[in-house]
Amino acid sequence: MVLLIVGAGALGLWIGAPAVALRLVGLALISWAALLLWTGSGSPVPLLAVWTVIILNAAGALACALLAWGLRDTLTAFGTGFMVVNGVGALLLALGQYQGLQRSSPAGA
16 A cells, blocks of 8 residues: 555656546555554444445445456457456455354344
8 A cells, every 4th residue: 555655757767657647546545454454443333334345345345346348449468467467356355244243143133
């Protein structure tokens, strides 16, 4: 996240994306991490908050796929891989969170 902000210029050359876009993504990810820390600090975590995290992580995976497709003419091979790895990671997080929610829910609920 910090690398996206501090090293946006160099990373932008490797990825093939504008530095300003990478900085914005880095800021968004830091905000997202702070929100997750705040949400997870309560006990118990509200069900709506859990569903929101799952849905937003799945949306993040979709956004990576759409960005990779939309920027296919400008992304480098490294940039395409970067987007794919981030998208798959976000999807795996969403799936793991969904499975955790299913396991933690009382039977019949």
